[in-house]
Amino acid sequence: MPFFQRAALAVAFTLLAVNTSNAQTPAPAALPDPAATSVDALGWMKGFPPPPDKQITFDNPVGGVFPRTRWSFSHVRETVPTANVWRGSGAASPLPSAPRNDIEAVTFKPLGSAGSEETVTFAQMIPRTYTDGILVMHRGRVVYEKYFGALTPERPHIAMSVTKSFVGTLAAILADEGKLDPSAPVTKYLPELKDTAYGDATVRQVMDMTIGVHYSENYADPKAEIWDYARAGGMLTQGPNYTGPKSFYEFLATLKKEGAHDAAFAYKTVNAEVLAWILRRASNQSLADLLSEKIWRRIGAEQDAYFMVDRIGTESGGGGLNTVLRDIARFGETMRNGGRAPNGQQVIAKAVVEDIQRGGDPAKFAKAGYALLPGWSYRNMWWVSHNPHGAYMARGIHGQSIYVDPKAEMVIVRYAAHPVAASAGNDPLTLPAFQAVAEALMARP
Amino acid sequence: MPFFQRAALAVAFTLLAVNTSNAQTPAPAALPDPAATSVDALGWMKGFPPPPDKQITFDNPVGGVFPRTRWSFSHVRETVPTANVWRGSGAASPLPSAPRNDIEAVTFKPLGSAGSEETVTFAQMIPRTYTDGILVMHRGRVVYEKYFGALTPERPHIAMSVTKSFVGTLAAILADEGKLDPSAPVTKYLPELKDTAYGDATVRQVMDMTIGVHYSENYADPKAEIWDYARAGGMLTQGPNYTGPKSFYEFLATLKKEGAHDAAFAYKTVNAEVLAWILRRASNQSLADLLSEKIWRRIGAEQDAYFMVDRIGTESGGGGLNTVLRDIARFGETMRNGGRAPNGQQVIAKAVVEDIQRGGDPAKFAKAGYALLPGWSYRNMWWVSHNPHGAYMARGIHGQSIYVDPKAEMVIVRYAAHPVAASAGNDPLTLPAFQAVAEALMARP
Numbered sequence: 001m002p003f004f005q006r007a008a009l010a011v012a013f014t015l016l017a018v019n020t021s022n023a024q025t026p027a028p029a030a031l032p033d034p035a036a037t038s039v040d041a042l043g044w045m046k047g048f049p050p051p052p053d054k055q056i057t058f059d060n061p062v063g064g065v066f067p068r069t070r071w072s073f074s075h076v077r078e079t080v081p082t083a084n085v086w087r088g089s090g091a092a093s094p095l096p097s098a099p100r101n102d103i104e105a106v107t108f109k110p111l112g113s114a115g116s117e118e119t120v121t122f123a124q125m126i127p128r129t130y131t132d133g134i135l136v137m138h139r140g141r142v143v144y145e146k147y148f149g150a151l152t153p154e155r156p157h158i159a160m161s162v163t164k165s166f167v168g169t170l171a172a173i174l175a176d177e178g179k180l181d182p183s184a185p186v187t188k189y190l191p192e193l194k195d196t197a198y199g200d201a202t203v204r205q206v207m208d209m210t211i212g213v214h215y216s217e218n219y220a221d222p223k224a225e226i227w228d229y230a231r232a233g234g235m236l237t238q239g240p241n242y243t244g245p246k247s248f249y250e251f252l253a254t255l256k257k258e259g260a261h262d263a264a265f266a267y268k269t270v271n272a273e274v275l276a277w278i279l280r281r282a283s284n285q286s287l288a289d290l291l292s293e294k295i296w297r298r299i300g301a302e303q304d305a306y307f308m309v310d311r312i313g314t315e316s317g318g319g320g321l322n323t324v325l326r327d328i329a330r331f332g333e334t335m336r337n338g339g340r341a342p343n344g345q346q347v348i349a350k351a352v353v354e355d356i357q358r359g360g361d362p363a364k365f366a367k368a369g370y371a372l373l374p375g376w377s378y379r380n381m382w383w384v385s386h387n388p389h390g391a392y393m394a395r396g397i398h399g400q401s402i403y404v405d406p407k408a409e410m411v412i413v414r415y416a417a418h419p420v421a422a423s424a425g426n427d428p429l430t431l432p433a434f435q436a437v438a439e440a441l442m443a444r445p
Numbered sequence: 446m447p448f449f450q451r452a453a454l455a456v457a458f459t460l461l462a463v464n465t466s467n468a469q470t471p472a473p474a475a476l477p478d479p480a481a482t483s484v485d486a487l488g489w490m491k492g493f494p495p496p497p498d499k500q501i502t503f504d505n506p507v508g509g510v511f512p513r514t515r516w517s518f519s520h521v522r523e524t525v526p527t528a529n530v531w532r533g534s535g536a537a538s539p540l541p542s543a544p545r546n547d548i549e550a551v552t553f554k555p556l557g558s559a560g561s562e563e564t565v566t567f568a569q570m571i572p573r574t575y576t577d578g579i580l581v582m583h584r585g586r587v588v589y590e591k592y593f594g595a596l597t598p599e600r601p602h603i604a605m606s607v608t609k610s611f612v613g614t615l616a617a618i619l620a621d622e623g624k625l626d627p628s629a630p631v632t633k634y635l636p637e638l639k640d641t642a643y644g645d646a647t648v649r650q651v652m653d654m655t656i657g658v659h660y661s662e663n664y665a666d667p668k669a670e671i672w673d674y675a676r677a678g679g680m681l682t683q684g685p686n687y688t689g690p691k692s693f694y695e696f697l698a699t700l701k702k703e704g705a706h707d708a709a710f711a712y713k714t715v716n717a718e719v720l721a722w723i724l725r726r727a728s729n730q731s732l733a734d735l736l737s738e739k740i741w742r743r744i745g746a747e748q749d750a751y752f753m754v755d756r757i758g759t760e761s762g763g764g765g766l767n768t769v770l771r772d773i774a775r776f777g778e779t780m781r782n783g784g785r786a787p788n789g790q791q792v793i794a795k796a797v798v799e800d801i802q803r804g805g806d807p808a809k810f811a812k813a814g815y816a817l818l819p820g821w822s823y824r825n826m827w828w829v830s831h832n833p834h835g836a837y838m839a840r841g842i843h844g845q846s847i848y849v850d851p852k853a854e855m856v857i858v859r860y861a862a863h864p865v866a867a868s869a870g871n872d873p874l875t876l877p878a879f880q881a882v883a884e885a886l887m888a889r890p
Contacts, residue, residue, distance in 0.1 A: 048725040049694045049757055057756045058526070078758045081503070081524050086599055089537070089747060154531055240685035249494045280493040302534060304749060311502045312494055313523045 037067035093300025093343035160396025168381025212259035264367035276317025298347035359384030408438035482512035538745025538788035605841025613826025657704035709812035721762025743792035804829030853883035
């Protein structure tokens with residue numbers, strides 16, 4: 001995403017070399033002080049004009065690097081072109097409030113801290129993972145909701161790869177409606193990908209990211225294809241002498257096969273872009289209009305959402321969605337309720353939700369080597385824990401997440417600007433925190 | 446505006462050289478066939494991806510030229526960065542419907558057609574002025590509402606210089622609240638303009654555009670300062686070797702005095718940008734937030750609006766606002782009702798509205814030489830007709846308008862993509878059409 005990939009790059013270079021797909025827990029000592037890097041502490045973009053050293057712009061090479069991301073993740077549309085996701089004209093669905101500030105005192109042990117005496121509280125986790133906003137729902141009521149720095153209840157935040165779970169859900173919805181055939185070859189919808197990695201792949205393999213494609217998402221490698229992708233999509237400046245692909249479509253047509261399909265889960269953002277393209281062809285709608293029709297208008301979203309777009313207006317299905325926190329809470333709650341939205345309407349078919357909850361093949365997932373996610377799987381672009389609570393997640397770099405815990409009847413949504421792009425920067429604190437809050441809410445409902 | 450100025454330039458070069466401030470009526474024969482240039486006829490941006498010759502992009506030199514504007518005026522945010530104007534979280538104010546399709550048959554004589562037998566109907570005026578959407582309110586009810594081509598009820602359209610009337614109204618509101626002193630020197634709020642044309646000007650002179658400043662808005666002259674303004678504001682591509690001002694603020698600081706202040710009305714977009722800057726300093730809010738707080742949330746707007754912004758996020762107060770048609774109808778109706786919104790609330794002080802209705806000094810206006818606007822004046826960035834109905838307008842290039850007729854209890858709002866930038870392209874048909882409809886509604890209420 002525009003500066004966001006750049007942010008990740010800079011962090012990877014200067015702080016610790018992490019690979020998103022297979023990272024180790026960073027040493028907490030290496031991280032900057034969250035309080036000292038808050039928007040309020042640093043004063044980005046205040047004043048008319050802001051002082052030159054407090055300005056954040058798209059074309060400035062350091063514009064999106066942490067800690068500037070603590071401002072820019074909540075102001076994406078002010079720096080790049082976007083497409084609106086209309087909420088419709090009806091009333092927002094209710095999110096009744098029932099505060100439970102006792103959950104701030106819930107304690108847990110960080111992942112990977114075996115042998116240490118360290119315990120952390122939910123309240124401590126929040127700043128330590130550079131949270132911009134967090135909301136906890138239990139049994140359909142908002143028990144906790146806090147915003148920090150640049151984020152406010154009515155301001156959309158970049159969802160990063162949480163976007164992918166919307167795209168995967170839309171694909172499952174179209175399949176359920178008979179408008180998309182997961183078993184069909186990708187080329188049924190995208191004949192122009194015949195000579196690419198996707199020439200002999202199925203839609204289902206794209207939906208579950210078991211595609212063998214030469215494409216590196218290693219943020220620590222400046223030659224990784226993730227940067228070509230970002231430049232093609234207008235997320236990074238192309239520069240005056242740029243001769244590469246100038247849109248997502250052009251970039252996707254360059255991808256070559258590597259290895260076999262269907263052998264292992266391999267997390268690659270381009271699969272979400274290919275799936276988004278398939279959705280457009282299958283529905284004859286833009287991704288923004290499709291998301292509006294199938295989900296945003298139906299769940300009773302309270303604000304419009306928006307996508308970042310490339311120079312010909314193509315939405316980024318890999319990471320370009322921006323929403324208010326309360327609306328991804330509504331979506332998470334809809335998933336938790338088997339497709340029934342907070343307004344009481346069945347807005348996603350129960351079979352679609354159940355298929356996601358059931359998850360994918362843990363054996364294929366295990367081959368990707370996520371040390372912090374043992375036994376998990378990936379299905380329709382959701383991360384499925386297969387833990388005793390049946391929890392599953394939408395996850396985006398720098399700490400974006402929707403965490404659905406069916407057994408605890410709990411949904412936690414979080415937007416953040418963690419300096420480490422990889423989920424490994426957040427998971428050691430957030431995953432056990434979410435589990436501990438779930439147990440606390442079950443014990444004291 | 447991004448491509449919009451460029452559109453105007455291209456039209457000026459290829460069709461007829463018009464000067465916005467003092468144009469003659471173009472010969473109708475010189476205009477392209479409206480039906481043949483509609484979005485539906487030409488098929489812009491359809492398909493995934495659209496065919497190369499049907500793509501509209503910001504960086505393509507012909508991207509915004511008519512007839513592409515019939516698409517792009519309704520898709521501005523998909524090509525440039527923008528700032529949201531939040532509508533708030535309440536219900537939209539009601540706009541009850543009472544269709545009066547009989548007004549389509551209302552006839553009138555075009556301005557400047559004296560001696561000719563030509564009569565035109567309201568229905569004929571609509572396509573002949575390249576209307577994208579038009580809405581007529583009478584006594585608080587919507588009697589006519591139509592959309593064409595790319596515009597839909599929920600899609601914002603660029604308001605062009607209709608923006609200025611919002612900025613002028615905001616200034617009058619802040620003055621009424623005692624937060625802005627119109628009699629103060631501009632430098633009270635903007636000391637950095639000390640050595641510019643504004644160094645010895647008052648806020649009132651800026652509000653009424655009686656500033657002596659060297660700045661040409663002649664779209665037919667590629668060296669006119671309007672293009673420097675557009676490049677500084679990110680509305681035109683700056684190019685790799687650009688060394689000029691990189692924000693509105695930097696550009697405004699370059700403006701030199703020419704002639705005297707307070708002697709004559711001189712329509713110059715930079716005055717609206719200076720006034721927007723003054724508003725930010727006086728309110729300590731961004732223009733988007735100020736418009737949201739003082740007008741958008743109060744009138745019960747049904748959709749968020751948005752501003753185009755420069756590279757440091759500064760809204761264009763001169764022409765960057767985008768809204769849905771129904772929301773400028775609500776604003777026009779609020780003005781017609783002396784500041785009372787369709788939800789029944791007094792949302793703008795009556796004195797503010799009355800001051801605008803009363804108008805400015807017609808003698809100063811006459812010096813600007815608008816042949817089609819005899820006896821008019823300009824006040825708080827509104828155009829005041831001083832006709833027997835007391836009608837006044839917000840006006841933007843290519844045909845954008847809010848027309849308030851207090852005596853007829855009528856408001857007409859219109860968004861358009863006329864190939865001619867200057868109002869002279871629209872006025873000969875639209876001004877007598879609005880007057881004829883007003884008379885018809887008064888005669889048969």
